[in-house]
Amino acid sequence: MSEKAASAEDWREERNRFLAGLLRGGAGALIFGLPMMMTMELWALGFTIAPIRLLISAIATIPLLFVLAQRMGFERTFTWREALRDAIIAYAIGILASAALLVLLGILKLAMPADEWVGKIAIQAIPASIGAMLGRSQLGAEKGSEEDEPDDDGENAGDQVTTSYPTELFMMAVGALFLSLNVAPTEEIILISYKMTQWHTLITIFVSITLMHGFVYALAFRGGHELSPDTPQWHAFVRFTMPGYVVAILISLYVLWVFGRLDDTAWTQILMTTIVLALPASIGAAAARLIL
Template identity: 45%
Template sequence: MASRAASAHPNKKYAIGLARAFGGAIIFGLPNLMTMEMWFLGFYLDRTRLVLFLLVNFAILVGLSRFSGFEETASVKEDLLDALAAYGVGVIASAATLAVFGILLPGMSLGEIVGKIAVQSVPASFGAIIARRQMGDKTDGEKDDEHDVAERRGAYGWQLFLMVAGALFLAFNLAPTEEMILIGFKMSPWHGIALVLLSVLILHAFVYGVGFAGQEQPPEGSGFWRLLISYTIAGYGIALLVSLYVLWTFGRLDGADLTQIASITGVLAFPSAVGAAIARLVV
């Protein structure tokens, strides 16, 4: 009886983690699930670019599993299983919600249905993988895990990875909108310079300056300039690269000249920089 109860406990814990994951998937995915531009994106998006983006998203989920999964992981295999579970939750939650909204209809082609679900599963899977840390209770069994996570977060490479994850999430939510192109068109070069400076300032302040819960502690012996260059400027560089990649994925740069590309990328890099900072605070 004792061994049976012991084996049932991990299963129950994992089931609770899955339930939280569905909650996280709905919360993070809902803004996109109720956005018309995202519905059409699944229909016309180039399939090669979509598949590549899904692979990138899955790699991000594997990495996030080391910080927040359905259970504590200690190997790449366990991280892969956690990422598969999170992606599965994202797919199921997205498909069910789109069906209830009447967005998925029997007369649609299989390609359109799969495309719409695939696009929506990206933010939903992100919400699923971080649900345990954001929605779970802090039990005694998780205290050691918190210590391990803190050690991982202290590594420079992992901090940059978290910036990539946060930038990708927010960039994904905004890149398909027409407003990114409109704002870039309306801005002057001076507006662009001001936006870059504002992005860098906000990124640095969110992570090190204003005392948010979960705010990073500066590495021992790090002065202002080292933090600015190694973390803030590097983080903004990540935001720019992620923005450029996401815009290319969604075809927003097709036919644009270098000036337009720079302008649109700079606009999207603003929320991407915010996402890079927030990810380090909440994951």
């Protein structure tokens, strides 16, 4: 009798935890997705974007969420099956949240063709689903920590942790993607690159790299990175900051390509627009190393 009650209690607790995870996901989708849902250029992109680019970015979101899920997830995920499940759940939350908000804001109307509905939702679902995934881990961090702590500390005793190199680069890519998605669709990005001279661009490169390095190593933020005393400073610069900047550049290029900002444009102009977008992207990448 008491055993039965205990298992029912367990089940209820399990269910509540899962529901809380879903709600946190929804909250995350809203926090991270709203700025983009209220961006005019993204509504238009829903039907002006080349279908193949939309397809590629929609498919690319799945592995991205999958790897994110392996690192954080709605539940504590260990197997790839659970990670995949969490990725799909996050994507679904992103899609539902985008659809609901776009209908609420009067951007999606019944009279619109199905193409337009799908296009508009599919674009918004990308940032919203990343938001859903991050929402679970970041919003739930305070309360979840005491229950997560015990076996996490197994090998990383104390508060020192090391992250694998590919994971570090991946996290930078997520941060870069996130911030660049916020600004890339607006006309301002290309307008800024038209206003800037090549000299402005050169300085922007140096500023981006300096900010990236400073964010992670110089300023003592919580979650910041330290070097062991015998490692010279330039080691971290070459091993982490420079590849991080290249990741930011590549993500910027990808986002600009998806949004059709590079078509019929000269190489120099493409490079300049990319460097403008890489400024927020590199800050996003640096922030991701601190937060995630």
